[in-house]
Amino acid sequence: MLTKEASYHGCLRQNPSYLPERRERDRMLRRLSMTSKMNYEQLIHETALADERLLVMTAENRALIRNLPGPLGARFIDTGITEQTMIGAAAGLALRGRVPVVHALATFLTLRAFEFIRTDVGIPHLPVKISAFVPGFLSDGNGPTHQAIEDVSLMRGIPGMTVFAPADEQDMLAMLPAIWASPDPAYLRVNTRPATYQHTPFEIGKAEIVSEGKDITILTYGMLFEQALIAKDLLTQAGYSVGLVNLRSLKPLDEAAVLKVVRGGSLVVTLEDHFQTGGLYSILAELLLAHELTAKVLPLALKERWYKPGLLSEVLEYEGFTGQHIARRIGERLGDGAHTFGAKTKVVENEFAE
Amino acid sequence: MTSEKKQALSELALRVREHIVRLSTDGGCFTGASLSCADLLVYLYADFLNVHPGNLQDPERDYLFLSKGHDVPALYGTFAELGFMPKERLSNHLKSNDSIYWHPNRSVPGVEFHSGSLGHLPSVALGVALDARMRGQQQHVIVITGDGELNEGTCWEALLVASAHKVNNLTIVVDRNHFQANIATEDLIPLEPLAPKFEAFGAVVKRIDGHDFTALEEAFTALPFSSDKPSVIICDTVRGRGLPSIERRADRWFCNFSSEEITSLLKELHSQEATKLTSETLTVR
Numbered sequence: 001m002l003t004k005e006a007s008y009h010g011c012l013r014q015n016p017s018y019l020p021e022r023r024e025r026d027r028m029l030r031r032l033s034m035t036s037k038m039n040y041e042q043l044i045h046e047t048a049l050a051d052e053r054l055l056v057m058t059a060e061n062r063a064l065i066r067n068l069p070g071p072l073g074a075r076f077i078d079t080g081i082t083e084q085t086m087i088g089a090a091a092g093l094a095l096r097g098r099v100p101v102v103h104a105l106a107t108f109l110t111l112r113a114f115e116f117i118r119t120d121v122g123i124p125h126l127p128v129k130i131s132a133f134v135p136g137f138l139s140d141g142n143g144p145t146h147q148a149i150e151d152v153s154l155m156r157g158i159p160g161m162t163v164f165a166p167a168d169e170q171d172m173l174a175m176l177p178a179i180w181a182s183p184d185p186a187y188l189r190v191n192t193r194p195a196t197y198q199h200t201p202f203e204i205g206k207a208e209i210v211s212e213g214k215d216i217t218i219l220t221y222g223m224l225f226e227q228a229l230i231a232k233d234l235l236t237q238a239g240y241s242v243g244l245v246n247l248r249s250l251k252p253l254d255e256a257a258v259l260k261v262v263r264g265g266s267l268v269v270t271l272e273d274h275f276q277t278g279g280l281y282s283i284l285a286e287l288l289l290a291h292e293l294t295a296k297v298l299p300l301a302l303k304e305r306w307y308k309p310g311l312l313s314e315v316l317e318y319e320g321f322t323g324q325h326i327a328r329r330i331g332e333r334l335g336d337g338a339h340t341f342g343a344k345t346k347v348v349e350n351e352f353a354e
Numbered sequence: 355m356t357s358e359k360k361q362a363l364s365e366l367a368l369r370v371r372e373h374i375v376r377l378s379t380d381g382g383c384f385t386g387a388s389l390s391c392a393d394l395l396v397y398l399y400a401d402f403l404n405v406h407p408g409n410l411q412d413p414e415r416d417y418l419f420l421s422k423g424h425d426v427p428a429l430y431g432t433f434a435e436l437g438f439m440p441k442e443r444l445s446n447h448l449k450s451n452d453s454i455y456w457h458p459n460r461s462v463p464g465v466e467f468h469s470g471s472l473g474h475l476p477s478v479a480l481g482v483a484l485d486a487r488m489r490g491q492q493q494h495v496i497v498i499t500g501d502g503e504l505n506e507g508t509c510w511e512a513l514l515v516a517s518a519h520k521v522n523n524l525t526i527v528v529d530r531n532h533f534q535a536n537i538a539t540e541d542l543i544p545l546e547p548l549a550p551k552f553e554a555f556g557a558v559v560k561r562i563d564g565h566d567f568t569a570l571e572e573a574f575t576a577l578p579f580s581s582d583k584p585s586v587i588i589c590d591t592v593r594g595r596g597l598p599s600i601e602r603r604a605d606r607w608f609c610n611f612s613s614e615e616i617t618s619l620l621k622e623l624h625s626q627e628a629t630k631l632t633s634e635t636l637t638v639r
Contacts, residue, residue, distance in 0.1 A: 074484075074487075074488045075488070077484065077519075079515045080514070080515060080518065082511050082512075082514070082515055084477065084508050084511060085476075085477040085480065085508060085511045085512045085515050086477075087477070088474055088475075088476070088477025088478045088480070088481065088508070088512065089477050089478070089480045089481035089484065089512075089515070090481060091467075091477075091478050091481060092467075092477070092478040092479060092480060092481020092482040092483075092484070092485070093481040093482070093484065093485050094481075095466075095467065095478070095481070095482060096413065096481070096482055096485040096486070097413075097485075098485060100481075115471060116474065116477070116508075119468075119471050119474060120467075120474055120477075120478055123468060124460065124467070124468070
């Protein structure tokens, strides 16, 4: 396990030639220890101060990194609205020993720049770290052009690419130091929604087991974790024994945790803001086949369709992905039409648009 | 350029062309596209670039990126002659015991980045140029594109970004052999007037005869052309240069000759006789 603080020391250790002046480093570490909670921008700033390999790149999507051009100087590179050139240039920078963290919208990165990611980052296995904005339902009102709901499928198909989806901002901040310190290329579904759950420390390839259940286990990742927590409570109130797993790391997958769930015999629910094809449902199916296992599985995903654009609360209500709807859909699968599973779920709207 | 140096470069280029011809059988290769940039690659590696088998790990070496990757026989022929790789390795062409195939890859020392998909390396080279500048290094970062490759929007996108960031250590070199894959550029997607296009995208441009070593030297030794702009050198070349029987032919991009034809083509290279080609032409795109 890599804590935030340990990872900074790790970066310094790995990279002695770029050690800042000792006084500067001590000042930085003091400041880190005083900062109880950082946001994404502060975390990337502090990491860049400690590790000169780290660069910040963006295709003019600065929402989370607006204040960094000044402090980072030449290490902040905005290529304009050019996802392909940004990824190609990131590969060139990584070839020279840098660790570029690139920022753009998930759909344009994974679709328009797909071949650049696959060919320039994937083939040479360069440590380019992709921070993809507004993935899945988080693009709420933007419409289908902006709906990255095949991104997990595409990114996990690239050999050597790692894929991460934090449940909320706190989860993301717990995950990032390890992701950035890794030598692997990485795709991250950026999620800055406020946490509704106190997360455990992160380790690449390990899921977070929130609860174990005899009747139902919900496997999920990303922003739907928040709704899954609500669904879990509603189903528990209705008398079910409910497990909940926040996968966090989709590739590498915590196979042991998922196999344990499958072998436990409960109904397995794969819950994701992604096309049903290629995402978690497919990941589970591949794992089951590889182990000659079968299971009762309920996929809650977008089956062969883009979702109705609107405010996030409208999207989740319309598409059936609020906590209440998730509980109801699972209940129906178990033949439970008796419960209404509470009142309409109140959904906190997104603060972050592109 | 002294006549001695010119003579030495010409002889080296002839040996590189022999390698290209020998690779044009048993599966074949992109012969026409390789012959057009042989003089350019020979000049760059033998005379201009600060890169040689002894400094391939030096972060301050010059970088050359071959974005039009299908002309790899010219690159590998040059590498074999200059000691980057043993000449025998070329006999592994298309064999599974090695990685000598139709596009460059980094298992061959001296290849800075793999290519094959067009329009990628201008942006990769841009990243390297940005890093070199960040570290205060002075080396040249050169990327060679085909002219057909300029159909790809990402070539222009990368130049737009390079101009915006005033990357003056980046040079785009166009092997202007006037052909796309199997069609003349001006008959399909016309590029002319080409120099003003690059100028409009913020580069300083020189246009030269890409087979004239003196002209190559004059252009490259004048780099960078500006203190705050990327440079572009358009090398007008002849596809199939050195083999009159395939020169300027749209249908001789990719060639897979018989062993008899290879023997004859090697003589043709030395201006001994014309080759009567009987092998079928291949259209691979």
